[in-house]
Every structure is written in C-alpha cells, then in structure tokens.
Amino acid sequence: MMDTMGPGAILLDPEVEAVILTFFCILSLIFVCIIFWLVFICLKVDSSVRWPWSVVFIPLWIIDGLILWMSLHYFRDSNSMNKHSSHVHDDEDEGEEDEEELLLNEGRYKKSIISRCIPLIECVLIILFQVLVVLYLDGYPVYLPCILAPYYGFEVIHSLFNGKSGWVTRLVILIQLTCIVFYHKDWVIVFIPTYLLGLFYFLKLWRQYRHFARMGNQELAQQAKSLVFAATILYCLLATLFYTVLGLIIARLKGMVQIRLIVILIPIFIIMGIMLCCSGCCLPCMLILPSSLPSHDPEIVDPNRRMTPSSATARAVLIF
Known part of the structure; x- marks a missing residue:
C-alpha cells in the first residue's frame, strides 16, 4: 500500500x-x-492574589500527573510485552538452552527492567524537587541543599543511563539552579551560566556554518549554509527576546524598575x-x-491498449 x-x-x-x-x-x-x-x-x-505557592503550582502538578501516568503506562506495557516474549521464547526453546544461555537471558531481563524503571524514577525525582521548592516558598523549614538533592539525583541517573547527549545544557541548568539557591547578592552575576549558554549555541551555529562552507559539493554546501543562516537568524531573534525578558526580570529583582x-x-x-x-x-x-482526501490519480492505461490515430481510424472503418 x-x-x-x-x-x-x-x-x-x-x-x-x-x-x-x-x-x-x-x-x-x-x-x-x-x-x-x-x-x-x-x-x-x-501581589494580585494571596494564594499559597502550592495553589500557584497546580497547573504544573497537572503536567506532572500526566507525565507520571505516561511513565506508569510505559512501564506496564513494556513489562507485559517482555513477559509475553519470554513465555514464547520458553515454549520454543524449552529443554534446548544450556545454563550459560539462561544466565544471559536473565541478565538481559534484569537490564530491561532497570531501563523501564528509569523514566519513572526520573519523573518521581523531578516531582520531589518541585514539592521541596514549593514547601520552601511557602515558608516551611526546608534545608536548602535538600531542595537540589532530587535534581542532582535526576541528572546523575540521566547521565548514567542516557549517555552524554545534551550534557552542556543540563550542566548549565544544574549550575544555574545551584547559583539561584545559594547566591542572592547580585542577580546579574547569578545568571552568568545562562548568558554563557546563549553564547555557546551561537558559536555552535557559527561552527556549523564554517563546516558547511568547506564542503566540496558547492550546491549542497550552499543549501546547508542557507539553512544554517536561517536558523541563526531565528535563534538571534528568539535569544534577543529571551534575554530582554531576563534583563527586565533581573532589573525588577534588583528594584531598578517597577514593571509588573x-x-x-x-x-x-x-x-x-x-x-x-x-x-x-x-x-x-x-x-x-x-491523507483523508480522496485520491484523484488518473487511471494508468496499458500502452498496448491506448488508442492512437491510426487504430481509431481502422476501428471506424471496420464499424462502417
């Protein structure tokens, strides 16, 4: 099809x-x-409302509940599929596997269980981090290092089981959260990791542009450079917008402006x-x-059955 x-x-x-x-x-x-x-x-x-922070975070709790439900659903479906495949494998190879093969299959099964549990554990750690933040904002006696402990655990588990993909961004986020929690003297200095992250992505795009400029195929290089240039323009627009908003937030935190x-x-x-x-x-x-619209493709006619001027004339002569 x-x-x-x-x-x-x-x-x-x-x-x-x-x-x-x-x-x-x-x-x-x-x-x-x-x-x-x-x-x-x-x-x-x-100060338009006097709600506690636990109420303010209700929309985020909804997202957490949705992600937690998807993690549980993924764990349950993967577990049932693994059990089904293991039963089929046992029925087909019953009595034919040696002890080494059984140990190998058992190790694979344990590894698959751990890999299925990782998303659920990461989700629980992120929710715990958010709960500790809300408790601290609502004035409960929460020790500051304890707030970041679940997020540190999340980053360690994610790095061990998901490789180093995006490690720069994750490291900057970790450093940024640590600075926000432990350093409140100068908000301009606190957000230095965020400034450096924006510079990192700009340099990454510039490196991609230089790499494509050295390609041998000029036509392909021109297309790649145009794509990277468009991505750079879009990134500059979004970065300008983001850092403008961040600058206004910093100015408000320092009391320099009174913008809502x-x-x-x-x-x-x-x-x-x-x-x-x-x-x-x-x-x-x-x-x-x-995809739901009806297809109007023309019917393909066999070349041997197509009507040419000579065949049409011959058919007319036979009729008359």
Whole structure:
C-alpha cells in the first residue's frame, strides 16, 4: 500500500491517526497548563492574589500527573510485552538452552527492567524537587541543599543511563539552579551560566556554518549554509527576546524598575499562544486532512491498449 499510494499512506491508518491526535492533544494540554502556571506566578508575584505557592503550582502538578501516568503506562506495557516474549521464547526453546544461555537471558531481563524503571524514577525525582521548592516558598523549614538533592539525583541517573547527549545544557541548568539557591547578592552575576549558554549555541551555529562552507559539493554546501543562516537568524531573534525578558526580570529583582511581571512576560505569552495554536489546530490539520482526501490519480492505461490515430481510424472503418 505504501508503494502504490506514497509516503502519506501511513496517515490513512486509523491507529496512526489516533496516535498523532493523542500526541497533539497532550502537547496542547501541556501548553495550556504552562500558560496558566505563568499567569498564576505573575498574579502571585505582583501581589494580585494571596494564594499559597502550592495553589500557584497546580497547573504544573497537572503536567506532572500526566507525565507520571505516561511513565506508569510505559512501564506496564513494556513489562507485559517482555513477559509475553519470554513465555514464547520458553515454549520454543524449552529443554534446548544450556545454563550459560539462561544466565544471559536473565541478565538481559534484569537490564530491561532497570531501563523501564528509569523514566519513572526520573519523573518521581523531578516531582520531589518541585514539592521541596514549593514547601520552601511557602515558608516551611526546608534545608536548602535538600531542595537540589532530587535534581542532582535526576541528572546523575540521566547521565548514567542516557549517555552524554545534551550534557552542556543540563550542566548549565544544574549550575544555574545551584547559583539561584545559594547566591542572592547580585542577580546579574547569578545568571552568568545562562548568558554563557546563549553564547555557546551561537558559536555552535557559527561552527556549523564554517563546516558547511568547506564542503566540496558547492550546491549542497550552499543549501546547508542557507539553512544554517536561517536558523541563526531565528535563534538571534528568539535569544534577543529571551534575554530582554531576563534583563527586565533581573532589573525588577534588583528594584531598578517597577514593571509588573505579567507585562514583562507578554512576549512569552505570545510565543506560547502561537505554539498552542500550532499544536492544537494547524499541525493536526496539515498531517491528517490531506491523507483523508480522496485520491484523484488518473487511471494508468496499458500502452498496448491506448488508442492512437491510426487504430481509431481502422476501428471506424471496420464499424462502417
């Protein structure tokens, strides 16, 4: 079916459509919760409401519950699939495996159990970190190093079992959180790791541009350079917006300006609204609707059966 109808035929499968729509629904729900969470934080910081921080974080609790449910669902499905495959394997090879093969299969099974537990453990550690932050903000006696302990545990587990992918960003986030918790004297100095992270990504794009400029294939190099240049322009726009917002937040924390936080975060709300529109409407329509339209491909006629002027004339003579 894929050969006759093209790559878009996979979207005609009802199961694939259901998975795509479920993904975009979950993504839209996450965006909505993040927007409400930012609004609640603005209302709390601007003293518009007197809610405790545990109420302000309710949208984030919803996201945590959703991610925890998906982790449990993944663990349960993977466990049932492994049990089924192990039963089938035992039925096929019963009495034929030696002791070394049994030990090898047992080791693989234990490794698969550990790999399935990792997302669940990481989710629990992140939730515990958020709970400790909320307790500290609400005035409960929480020892500051204990707040970061779950996040440190999350980073250690993630680095051990998921490799070093994105290690620079994760390291900067870890250093940034540590600076925020333990150093409050000068907010300009506190956010130095964030400044360096932005510079790192800019240099990374510049290195990619230089790499493509040295390619032998000029046509391919030109296309790659154009793509990297467009990505650099987009990155510069987003970075300018982000660091402008960050600068206004720092100025507010230092008491230099009295701008309300909800006004400072207006660009963030605009971007989140665009992302919500894309995930909730534009992208699902682009992926689903074209595949549901009826095909109007012309019927392919056998060359031997095609009517040429000579054959049409001969057929007319025979008729008359």
